[in-house]
Amino acid sequence: MTTAAHPIRWVPTLYLAEGLPFYAVALVAGLMYKSLGVPNEQIARWTGLIGLAWVFKSLWSPFLEVASSKKLIVVAFQLLGGVCLGLVALSLQLPTYFAVSIGLLGVVAIASATHDIAADGLYIASLSNKQQAAYAGWQGAFFNAAKFVSLGGLVILAGRLEKEMDAQHAWMIIFGILGVMLTALGIYHSWALPGTKNNNTDESMRDVFTTLLDVIIDFFKKPGIWLSISFIILFRAGEGQIQTIGPLFLRDSRELGGLGLSTDQVGVVYGTAGTIAFLCGSILGGYFASLLGLRRALPWLIIAMNMPNLVFFFLSSTLPDNMSVIATALSVEMFGYGFGFVGLILFIMQVVAVGKYQTAHYALGTGVMQLGFVFFKIISGDIQVALGYKQFFVWVLVSAIPVLVLTRFVKISDKAPEDDDQDTVNERNNTADSANSASSII
Numbered sequence: 001m002t003t004a005a006h007p008i009r010w011v012p013t014l015y016l017a018e019g020l021p022f023y024a025v026a027l028v029a030g031l032m033y034k035s036l037g038v039p040n041e042q043i044a045r046w047t048g049l050i051g052l053a054w055v056f057k058s059l060w061s062p063f064l065e066v067a068s069s070k071k072l073i074v075v076a077f078q079l080l081g082g083v084c085l086g087l088v089a090l091s092l093q094l095p096t097y098f099a100v101s102i103g104l105l106g107v108v109a110i111a112s113a114t115h116d117i118a119a120d121g122l123y124i125a126s127l128s129n130k131q132q133a134a135y136a137g138w139q140g141a142f143f144n145a146a147k148f149v150s151l152g153g154l155v156i157l158a159g160r161l162e163k164e165m166d167a168q169h170a171w172m173i174i175f176g177i178l179g180v181m182l183t184a185l186g187i188y189h190s191w192a193l194p195g196t197k198n199n200n201t202d203e204s205m206r207d208v209f210t211t212l213l214d215v216i217i218d219f220f221k222k223p224g225i226w227l228s229i230s231f232i233i234l235f236r237a238g239e240g241q242i243q244t245i246g247p248l249f250l251r252d253s254r255e256l257g258g259l260g261l262s263t264d265q266v267g268v269v270y271g272t273a274g275t276i277a278f279l280c281g282s283i284l285g286g287y288f289a290s291l292l293g294l295r296r297a298l299p300w301l302i303i304a305m306n307m308p309n310l311v312f313f314f315l316s317s318t319l320p321d322n323m324s325v326i327a328t329a330l331s332v333e334m335f336g337y338g339f340g341f342v343g344l345i346l347f348i349m350q351v352v353a354v355g356k357y358q359t360a361h362y363a364l365g366t367g368v369m370q371l372g373f374v375f376f377k378i379i380s381g382d383i384q385v386a387l388g389y390k391q392f393f394v395w396v397l398v399s400a401i402p403v404l405v406l407t408r409f410v411k412i413s414d415k416a417p418e419d420d421d422q423d424t425v426n427e428r429n430n431t432a433d434s435a436n437s438a439s440s441i442i
Contacts, residue, residue, distance in 0.1 A: 005126075005192065005193065005195075007126075007131060007134075007135050007138075008135075008138075009192050010189065010192045010193050010194070011123070011135045011139065011142075012138050012142040013142070013185055013188065013189065013192070014074070014119050014122075014123070014142075014189065014193070015119070015138070015139045015140075015142040015143045015146075016142045016143070016145055016149075016185065017115070017119075017182060017185040017186070017189070018112070018115065018116055018143055018146070019142070019143040019144070019145070019146025019147065019150075020146045020149070020181060020185075021081045021108050021109075021111070021112035021115075021178075021182060022054075022112055022116075022146070023146055023147050023151055024085060024105075024150060024175070024178050025047070025050055025051070025105050025108055025109050025112070026047070026051065027147075027150070027151050028150050028151060028154065028174070028178075029047055029101075029105055030044075030047050030244070030247060031155055031247055031251065031263060032158070032171045032174070033047075033098070034247075034248055034251045034252075035158070035171065035263055036092075036097075036098075036168065036171070038098060039381075039385070040245065040248050040252075040381045040385060041381030041382045041385050042098075042381065043244075043248065044377055044378060044379075044380045044381030044382075044384075045378050045381055045382075046102050047105075047244075047377070048244070048374050048375075048377035048378035048380075049378060050102070050106050050109045051109065051373070051374040051377065052109075052374055053112070053113040054109070054112075054113050054116075054367075054370045055367050055368075055370045055374055056367065057114065057116065057117055057367070058360070058363040058364055058366075058367045059212070059367075060114070060117075061117040061363065062208045062211060062212045062215075063208055064114070064117055064121065069195070070118045070121050071122060071189075071193045071194070071195055073114070073115070073118035074115060074118045074119050074122055074189060074193060075186050075189050075190045075193070076186075077111045077112070077114050077118065078182055078183075078185055078186030078189060079183060079186040079187075080107070080111045081111040081115065081182050082179050082180070082181070082183030082184075082185075082186055083179065083183065084104050084105075084108045084111065084179075085104075085108060085175055085178045085179035086175070086176060086179030086180070086183070087104050087179075088104045088108070088175045088179070089171075089172045089173070089175035089176040089179060092168045092172050092175075093168060093172070097168075122193065122194070123135075123139070126194045144275065144279060147271065147275050148271060148272065149181075150178065150271075151267060151270055151271035152267055152268075152270075152271025152275065154177060154178065154267075155174075155263060155264070155266060155267030155270075155271055156263075156264040156267035156268060156271070157173075157174065157264075157267075158170050158171060158173075158174045158263050158264070158267070159263030159264025159265065159267060160264050163262075214357075215357045215361070215364070216364070218355065218356055218357055219357070219360075219361050219364050222352070222355065222361075223411075224410070224411055225352075227406070227409060227410055228347075228351060228352050229368055230406065231347070231403060231406045231407075232344065232347070232348065232352070232365065232368045232369050233368065233371060233372035233375065234372065234402045234403040234406065235302070235343075235344045235347075235369075235403050236344070236369065236373045236376060237376050237399040237400065237402070237403065238305070238306045238309055238376075238396045238397065238400045239305065239306075239337060239373065240372065240374070240376030240377045240380065241376050241377070241379075241380035241383070241384075241395075241396050241399065242309050242312065242337075242393075242396055243373075243377075244376075244380045245380050245384050245389075245392065246312060246330075247270060248384075249312065249315075249389050250265075250266050250269070250270075251263070251266060252389075257316060257388055257389040257390065258389065259315060259319060259320075259321075259326065265323065268323075268327070269323070269326060269327045269330050270330065273327045273330070273331050274330050274331060274334040275334070276331075277335040277338070278334040278335065278337060279338060280335060280338065281304075281334065281335035281336060281338025281339035281340075282338035282339070282341065285301060285338060285339035285340060285341070285342035285343070288300075288301070288339070288342075289301065289343060289346055294343070294346050294347065294350055294351075294412055295412040298343050298347065298412065299404060299407050301339065301340040301342060302343060302400065302403055303340075303400075303404070304336045304340040305336055305337055305339065305340020305343070305400075306336075306340070306396075306397065306400035307336065307397075308332050308333040308335070308336030308337070309333060309336075309393065309396050309397055309400075310397065311330065311332055311333045312333065312393040313390065313393040313394060313397070314329065315329055316389045316390040316393055317390060344369060347412075348362060348365035348369060349362060349365075350412070351410065351411070351412055352365040353365055383395060
């Protein structure tokens, strides 16, 4: 049961609130620590570990079903995330700022991951199937709008503030703004979100745990599941390393093998031009996979996702100082990233998630997907420090070879897209809409 509230009043802001803390933890925090002089291996390791919250969120998602109100959960975790982002800003003045801020960002990650579950549940419970389809585009648009706001606008602002004051105070302002924005959205949503009445409150925790256990056991009993898990994890080998070290390479001085860009320049090339290229690549990648079918398209999607990483080898070899050249190169890389990432989303949906618990197994599959990203993110800093930037980017290209080999062994249906029945087509479209949010995961 829901109380009436027009979707346009809350769907865009709900998914903006979903994206802001995600990008704050996944991308903005790394650039902040780089400005504060934290070594690359420490940045990669600790921001990667924080990302585990999104890996395991599906394990506690069933327990939220017994809550009396999804709206209450959404608002509470938005407010918690906003307060913790504000505390991150204050912690930057402490002698032990790194440990304290990492701990607070960990709380932000857990709150954000939990919020995502409740927000998606509220969206499903409050809207009809027709409305869900109609507003799916708003989901992806405003989740990615959070990337424009944080990695684009706020990082550009941080770079300009760094020229007027010390880095600590500059980033205090940025995380203070993020905290205020998320808190304000929480207050707004306490009024704007539709009220929901949960009909499952009589379900006991024991029942929920039993169902969750059955979901997990059924998932791991699927034929070839370990090969599929290996494929999903290795799919993100190159991406997890590039998306972590790439921005740090842009910021590092030329004496250390980097491009020596300012913080605001990184915000321009990654948060604006790069984001637009990623979105265009995602759209075209979907059409490409639909045209060829997943089995035939998958090797090309993997190549498209990894070959553009050659631009980082080019940049590390030539160290250009022309911003047009740098922006064009990074746009090519981000376009390929968006184009190829579609293959992983479709693989999880069409190969891993099929069966009795399709929705739950899709959630587990995306958790494995995030695990692959986090694992390679964590180790990327140590590898880069050991190899240097130029050799590191060669290593990233080599990292794509195992998943290409695995495409010869994973079993994918030969059925062409046009042979699918209407229910399958609808399911694919719904999952692709949801992937607008998932594909930005870094």
